Structure formats: structure tokens, C-alpha cells
Amino acid sequence: MHHALEIRAEDWEIIINLNLTAVFKMSKVAGEIMKKQGFGKIINVSSVAGHTALNTRVAYGATKAAVIQMTKNLALEWAKYNIHVNAIGPWYVSTSLTEKYLKDEEYLKSILDRTPLRRIGKLEEVVGPTVFLCSETSNYVTGQTILVDDGMTIYGF
Numbered sequence: 066m067h068h069a070l071e072i073r074a075e076d077w078e079i080i081i082n083l084n085l086t087a088v089f090k091m092s093k094v095a096g097e098i099m100k101k102q103g104f105g106k107i108i109n110v111s112s113v114a115g116h117t118a119l120n121t122r123v124a125y126g127a128t129k130a131a132v133i134q135m136t137k138n139l140a141l142e143w144a145k146y147n148i149h150v151n152a153i154g155p156w157y158v159s160t161s162l163t164e165k166y167l168k169d170e171e172y173l174k175s176i177l178d179r180t181p182l183r184r185i186g187k188l189e190e191v192v193g194p195t196v197f198l199c200s201e202t203s204n205y206v207t208g209q210t211i212l213v214d215d216g217m218t219i220y221g222f
Contacts, residue, residue, distance in 0.1 A: 069123040077124050084128035085135070092139055092150070100146040108198050109136050109152040113214045116154060129154070133210050140208030149207040151198045156214035158186040181216035 088109050099105025114122050115129030133152060140150040157163060157176050167173050167185060177183045194211045197203050212218055 080124040111152045111154040137208045152210040154212040
């Protein structure tokens, strides 16, 4: 977790490079291939942190919001090549990366208090929306971010 007044410039750069620059570079490589083949689907990974403010996550949130905006811009720019660009924005999902945070009972309670069904997501629950965005049933969807958040963003706080 990085509080805004405590984040070091080098940590900011690492987060920007990992969460935004790498996503752009991969999208660009995929876009070039998909342009040549006349079709494609790109699914970026954002987060609810790109949609709503979270305590102590200024750099992370900024990059995830940028991914949402980049997804929209790429979708608009590459539509003429029949390339669909969308994103998935998960809330807390149990992974090896979140495991250490979720072991902290106070932190876990703060997450569950913002989650209407009061549970942590499973990685496989992000698969369904991802498969949808990869499939032909989403051929009329581009520039969107599907929030897989157990309703977390409906709270508005």
C-alpha cells in the first residue's frame, strides 16, 4: 500500500510501468497482429480501483483508471480494423498476490464491509466475463470495462 505522501518516485515509476506501460505495449503488439488479420479482441485488466477511490492506492488507482481510458481510446481507434478492446475490472479476488493482505483480519473486514455479498471473489469468477469478451456473443461490445466486483461500486463511498 502506498499513501500519496509516502510513495517514492521510483515506486511510482515501477507501478506506472507495470500497470500501464506494459498494458499499452502488449495491446500495441496485439493490435498490429490483429490489424493484419482483420479482426481481434483485446481484454485489458483494470480494477475497481480505476473506477472508484481506494484508501492508500493512489498510484495503483491512477494506473487502473488510465487503463480504462486507454481501453476506450484504443477501441475507438482500432474499430476500423474490427478490433474490439475491452477491460475487466475486478475487486478483491483470492490470489497469491492478495493472500498476504487478506490474512489481516482488520483489512479483510474493511474489504468485506464494502462488498454487498460480503465475500472475497474466486479467480474462476473472473473467467466468465473474460470468456464472454473473447466470444462472438460480445461482437457488439467494445470500449467497455466490466466490473467484476460483487457490487462493491454500487455503494458510492
